[in-house]
Amino acid sequence: MRPLEVLDLDALMGIERRAYSHPWTEAIFRDCLRAGYTCWAMDQQGELTGYAITSLAVGEYHILNLTVRPESQGRGYGRFLLRALVNWAKGQGAETAFLEVRPSNRTALNLYLSEGFNEVGLRKGYYPAARGREDALVMARNL
Template sequence: MSNTVEFRRMQADDLDRVLALEQQAFSHPWTRKLYDDALTSYECWMMTVDNQHVGHGVISQVLDEAHLLNIAIAVEQQGQGLGLQLLEHLMQRSSERGCVECFLELRESNQSAYRLYERFGFNEIGRRRDYYPAPGGHEDALVMVCTLFADE
């Protein structure tokens, strides 16, 4: 049986589901206020498999640069390639909107995300010291960038 993966724009009435997934997936999840602001300022996307919410992502655009602000896959759905599909969708949207590069930050300890981004074509270009809150202090962020290619 094939699973139907779909993407749609996030709506305010999705936030309870989004926040529940964030609570499971992240040690420091985004707040409702951050999502309220994101819905009016950025592109926020829901990913569903067979009509079940399995992930979401948020991208911003500044001139011809995209910034991947958040990407999350439900813990029980991780390791199945869904993160890559969601990333591909977000990068395609950024390219369609005229972006030529995408930047992101991730926790230095998040090796599974690092491998996903590297696999997609992101390269590490820097580090932000003590960027993320962490148990007992702060954790560095790795800064990564990827060149986006317009569809020929």
């Protein structure tokens, strides 16, 4: 784990486009870096394996984007990254971690549930989808 840098954006965008039907744009990632969000890179043998964009304020830790490259999924990297984020947030004094997830993303949802996150809300029409919009489950975990 290390801080994400602008130089990582080419590799990151390759992963983002392969991982999502509606990926974030490079401009969004650049804005997150410029705005001072906490952005993490996870390297495996010198290659970007995953990344996370997070925000910490007033005791709340928001995980905005947590992604593992598709060809590395199913090997525990997402769990490793999530645990590292939670441990870092605890060390910074955060009291609660929040994230949103598509109900259709069963793999991610099961990961979050297994790591102690619970559903605390619903955001109607939050995500773009192939046919309109998809809701987001809002999940939280006390730290």
